[in-house]
Amino acid sequence: MAKRKFQIFRGDSENGVLVNFETEVKEGMVVLDVILEIQAEQANDLAIRWNCKAGKCGSCSVEINGKPKLSCMTRMNEYFSDQTITITPLKAFPVIKDLVTDVSWNYEQNKKIKPVKLAPESKSEKGYVMYQEDVERVQEFRKCIECYLCQNVCHILRDHDKKDKFIGPRYMIRVSSLEMHPLDIEDRIPELKKDYGSGMCNITHCCTDVCPENIKITDNGIIPLKERVVDRFYDPITIIKRKIFGKKKKRLPPF
């Protein structure tokens, strides 16, 4: 087996350099295998987060040749054998050490979102009643593994660093998963406009492109939420309707 060349970022938020490594790459290896091999044999203290190694936990997000990816699901045969592979930490978050970044900001965003509240009248003796076709939309958003690749590429967060204005795509689809839950009766539309910054997103689909779970973040999650905000705050007819008839109730499944 031939040795392959790698450059891995080593350092912290203040100082850092790309360090050259060479290691053997065997058939079937993914980028995370390479990082762990280098860690075990050449740089014991090389910092990387990982857990499941099968694309289910979203821990090992890095940038490979500038592209945000899960290192456990990126096969080495995606690259030419003479190509040097550069591995750097997520750009949108402060580096703690090497490939590990401080993602605590994300956890703070989640806390802002009002939890699920199900309509008590739809509970039967055998639990809540909802139909597969009605939950599928929500199940798509719930596939999210919180790898934060979408947060990392969102230019509002990455290039403009407006973390105080926009909760980012991950949490937009978290809101979608609640707002589109067939039995949820909580209202999050005012916060969506005011606190979550739904107006900041200008639909460039960057988040959708990097999602390892192939969630259609922009089209299925963010755009419908933006429409709900527009309906509520900018559409004069619905505003008048709501003033007269009150808030529209969600459709409940029949018993």
Next chain:
Amino acid sequence: MLDISEIKTIEHDVLIVGAGGAGLTAAIEASSQGMSTGIVMKSLLGKAHTVMAEGGMAAALANVDERDHWKIHFRDTMRGGKFLNVWRMAELHAKIAPERVRLLEEWGAVFDRTKKGLINQRNFGGHRYPRLAHVGDRTGLEMIRTLQDHGIHQGIQTYMECTALELLKNENDEVCGLVCMWRETGKFIIFKAKSIVFATGGGGKAWEITSNSWEYTGDGYALAYKAGAELMDLEFTQFHPTGMVWPLSVKGILVTESVRGEGGILLNSEGKRFMFDYIPERFRSETADTKEEASKWLSGDLNARRPPELLTRDVVARAIYEEVKAGRGSKHGGVYLNIASQRSAEDIKRKLPSMYHQFKILAELDITKEPMEVGPTCHYFMGGIRVDADTTMSSIPGLFACGECAAGMHGANRLGGNSLSDLLVFGYLAGKHATEYAKKIAVHSEFDADQVTKIIRSATDILNRETGENPYLLHEKLENNMQKYVGIIRTKDDLESGIDQLEKINKAYKNVRAKGASQFNPGWHEAIGLGNLLITSEAVARAALLREESRGAHTRADFPEEQKNWLNYNIIIKKGEDGKMKLAKVERPVPNPELERIAKSSIDALEKEIVEERKQEGI
């Protein structure tokens, strides 16, 4: 000199260690009872091992097959565990699981639905009826995210990337605190707590081929053991029958049992559906013996018996092992698992999306068209910290344990799907009883500063050595040793060689050294975890040597049958006063006669009894 007063101390009523399904459930319960609750975890919140669980959580909801009942679930669990389960735990589990699953829905989980709009349930090995509430093949993710999103609004304090080093006890030998290390900074922190719940998972990282992540280093077993707690049933390590075998870099990664639950069949290199040759006597009357009957079952015939691919995990894993050994293995040393011939491509992608994705990317294989190659992989510890069935308290006052790190619920072999429900049931009970315990304590105990100094010194010594063993390579040695000598089929000679090797590795470990500074240093973390893994491995190997029979997941080639006499004993492990590991063959209590009657009833008699009962109750 180390100045203890400079180390931050945080107080909680209840402290939970581990943030998987069990730990989060315990934390939610404790905080909802008004306890100041902290939860310590090695990774980030939401990344614990539970996230990898695929198939589902078993609960007798009876949404798909109305005949299901806690008694049948209980009977399945006891039979799967080869009657070595703690009877009361299996009873509590079967009775409480349905309400806990429904509560998860209340907290936001969105399960797959039946046509009537209820939680859908799927078939799994050893379960009489479709019983596993699920979301495609990512049920663990749904569980952990639901608990996480519910928990963050409960006022629980989370301590992420924080490694537990050792327990602290007061002068009455009660647990009163925990010393931890922040992975990010390498700084230490002391938690004072009135009660502590361990939900630390298992120790599969001692084997080379495992479905477990780096976190699974047996921390709970080792910390409890060092503090004087009893461990039980450590010889029972489950090898899941279907792990990936190719490519090498993904060897061991789990292929969910749902593949077989959805109809997948196992074939050897001759194309033979070999599981028909491996049906044990105990399950013969309830298992299909022809392909025709098996396919009737798949098409929904309620009178057809279940295909042999859905026998319990111990049976299927051994069968695969035997086929490979006899030279009938697949190209890369496994067997073939074929779902492509059983279900449409559309069905497979809908029911098993993450398996489709996993094979497509990691093995460049389309499971809707080709068979997968699979082989046994170390997956789960049935044994663990010995606990009281009702309260989950260990033999040390104030220390509770739940989930994989606790022993008893699953006996000699766990049924698939019983783990996630175990987390919900015993996580809840642990949170509840740790709360009750903490409420009785007025003030926090003071800890012994010398004890803390010693704990911290033993961690920092690893960094301060000038030369020493590479922790990664030492870990690799351990994995090879356990794989070779304490694997799926065991013998006296092998186990003794394994224990000899362990002693050598232990000796080398005393001189382990991590290069670099203390900030986010994986080499250092690896070395700390390895110490726990060594204690765990020794416990497994010694218990396996002592149990001279084959039962459930523990197979001795030199004692190939279940021995009736061994049914009456558990192996209990404790740290002796001389510091050496002590093992004892402890007699099991006499089972509750009613539970014994249920577990040993014929399935027909039990089903009739349930019908009668329901008639009388007017259901």
